[in-house]
Amino acid sequence: MEGSNDKLDLILTKCFDDKFHWQLLMVFLCAVGSMHTCTFQVASNFYRVEVPYYCVDWTYGNDDNSTESQTVGNDRKGDSCASSCARWVFNYSQLDVSSSIQESYNLTCGDEMFMQIHATVYFIGLGLGSLFGGHLGDRIGRVKIIRISNFVTASLCATMALTNSYLIHVTSYTIISGFIGTIWIAAYAYTTEIGTIKLRAKVAASLAVALCSGYIACGLIALVLPNWRHLLIVISLFQFICFGITLFMDESPRWLWSQKRYIEIHEAWINAVKVEGLFKRQNSNESQEELFAMLIQECKPRQNFLENVVSDFKNIFFLSSVNEEDSEDTKLTSENESLIGVYKYPRIVMRIIMLTIYWVSTYLMYFGVLFGAQLFGQQIHLFTILQGLGAVTGAVLSFFIINLAGRKLVSLLSLACLSVCFFICIIFPSSMRMIILPATLLARICLEIVGFLIFLWPSEMMPTTIRTSVLGLFSFVSRVTSMLVPFIETLDVYWESLPLLILAVISVGTIIPVLFLPETKNEQLPGNLKEGNEFGTKREEIDAAVESEVKLKEELDRS
Template identity: 25%
Template sequence: MDGSEVEGRLHVDAVLARLGGWGRHQALTAAMLALVYATNSMYNVNYVFAVEDVGYRCKIPSCDGSNASFMTPWLNASQSWSEAPVKQCWRPDVADCSPSNVTDLGDHACTEWIYEKPDSFIAEFGLACQDWKQTLIGTVHSFGNMLGLLIQGQISDRFGRKTAAVVAGSAGAVLGLSKSFARSFWLYVALEGLEAAIGDALSPMFMLSIEIVEKKRAVLFQMILLNCYTCGLIVMPFIAWAVPYWRNFLRVIYAPTLLILTYSFFLDESIRWLYSKGKKERAVQLIRKIARRNGVEVDNMMLDRLDYTEEDTKSNVSDKKLLMKTFKSRIMMQRFLVCMVWWFTITLINYGMMISAVHIAGNKYVNFSLLMLMDIPANVLYWLALSKYKRRLPLLVSFFVGGLFCISQPFLPKGYAWLGLTLFMAFEMLATFSYNIVYMYTSELFPTYTRNSMHAICSAVGRVGSLVAPQTPLLMSYWSGLPTFIFGMTSIASGCLTLLMPETARAELPDTVAEAELIGRKPLLKKQTAETSIT
């Protein structure tokens, strides 16, 4: 008899185990999820290439001939391209067209510019000498994503993982394509914020991915999908390289997600969510459908014993009461606060690293792709580590070791640039490793009926890190090693807080607050038969 059985009832994991770990149903679902994972990674940071930084200089009719190139007449015979002024916001002395003769900036203010790439985002919207507008795109995306996570979490927990994912994915495709037709900078900013707020399908898709398989197989399933996410990041810079015009680049990366509209017919809902909402009949129908698809048998006696009797799972209990019940628990609140610090740290570090990648000397497309390539061994290491060493220990080690790597980088001898780059790439791998664990760990700490909401709130509040990340390069004016030093210190602080968290690896996914509170106190192998009703 299954260990999860008590007083004639079975836990959902028992049925999921019976349905098989990797059958036809899981493979088809993974294929649909893979598209969302791969494209979502591009949408989160596509502005790095769509809104790329380009050179510009002041246009002076008396100096510029009809056939003048971008840099002429600024280049002397002894100057190379890299030595020439790439950006100029004021006019040189018209007498010799040399910027070195500028004596009064106010008297030589520039009103018209020549751009290195006339069809670039910066040129089309006339953003010369307005660098803040360029960085605003990433900030608005991060802020919209922060608000969107709160919305998506509520929709997912109330209406289902499938509904939230299909609506968000379809909206993201439409809004993303709309950006490519924008003729106003502020319209583009508004569409960027809307897309991030209502067009991010990853959160509900992630919940669906960990709930369609039994707990012990969730890490392997997630590792496969995370590599799809990484592949999107690796491929994106080469798409930008092959399709340099920013409007066409956006159309190429957003068009595939129009397929998500068809998921309404092919994607199945989470069995766990259906049972947590008291939708037993729909859940049983779905179980039988999956059993037929995978070629396995599930007897009626097992399905009859799979039931929820707690007050929390009754359909007449509001989602607001369930969320408030979660927050009223001291244990849940402690976990929530730690998770927020985790999320701030991983978003600050990961977005900071990606932004830094395009500023490394060399081909920015290749550099970005190579840095993202480090995520693949991080994903595999994530699967191996969590399979053997549970959750807390790998996260603790990655936070501490990654933090030490980052703190030590500014103090390396100047003549060992290769060593600094090696530490940078090692830290990127550990940062991704930490990100993956936090994503999984957070989802295992809270009950099913508020799991996506709590996960989304933690992620949304933590997104403050992604808002701060674009500004970290400014700290280099005080000390070149200050950004990486801050990354390292926040990583170590998060590692210390990890000591306060319970181990979740051997516990079943909790469905109620009472079950969630038991994690870390004793093995959660048996379901509780009742829970205090909501007052």
């Protein structure tokens, strides 16, 4: 590949690749600063719980025109919503929780549908937030959008805990879910860009381990704090801490390069030098300083806060102007270097289609894997902790095997293993827990590996200028289609195992598009759409040229 990316790779190799401790520090800050997302995600298991209830104080009019009320004994039978009730009693004796939003917001007598609405808006917010947040990540930066998202989620989580209005509660929940999707996309893009070629998979796997640890943390916190309002207050405090942690993160040098912000790249390099100086004695950095001095002469002065806000606004809505005297690389960062201009690059379009299928299938299977939840009955804490352990195990395995075997092979093996787990649950009855439970946990481990790869693999395959935008598109489409899961579950009226059979077929079918995706192991990240379109073809061209040269040499030897 030729162009600006060669110069970029030279800068990163010369100035950042030897900053090993700085890279680890940035990944650590990003991972810890994003951990709260999974903690909040599973917290709904402990407060969106339908609780049996009955009335102990009935009131109703003596006639149609009467305003007088009469109290009826608590042994009233029949339609519990035929008359108004002055006091409901919620029975938690058979549940593993002691509070629910159903009681807090009095979702009774037909209002139970708002419980389902509460679950649905999560997917809507997550999908729309991922789509818009992915665009923001490409336009204003990875770290900036993570900081904004952390602050908003912390503020609105506290609002959810304190408000007595269901409308405010569910609106805050929807917005938080959108920003959570944004954090995931920006965090995976950031860790992919911050690490060297050999470290990329490992640092991204470290992020996955931290995120999955959030599941376990939520289960443990909920054991101590059974009241859902107290639980959300603690999570909100955790989110504010995560926001403070992200203030120490440096922006991705790759993204800064795509925006011609060389001064900020230099500042990140200075911070990297300081971090390395804490661990080892640094060699002379004079040549690197000279390199940055040459770059800084080519860029505009750093903007102040207000100018930065205005510039971000223009970038979001493609209002930034491109001058005729600007270089070709600068012009590439205009509107054409976005999803709008992807249609000109057929390879990228085909890969986006195949990766979308990969994402959609993964999220459909994710909810199918939860078939093991019934084995735990109402033991929500145990189920959440075990699911978290399965996810962490999958993330840890990813840390060791993805760099060794490659993205494609690990994806294929994980999808095949998932199919086997689904078929095991089809063949054996749910009463055989000694077989079904291990299959469920193994499926959760494999799914975590696949779930990790749907972030890492596209992040390495897609160019820097559209990396988070494409991830946001994948997330949006997969979240929308995951709403089909409840309808798939209803098919069990025809055959108990039909939903699992459909998910098994999906798992097998996903292998086909994966076969056509290029391997990204040990490959440089593409910088712009042109390089992204050529990605994966250079190695094939070299192999073909070598093979042709060998054949030619053999023919000459024969002659």
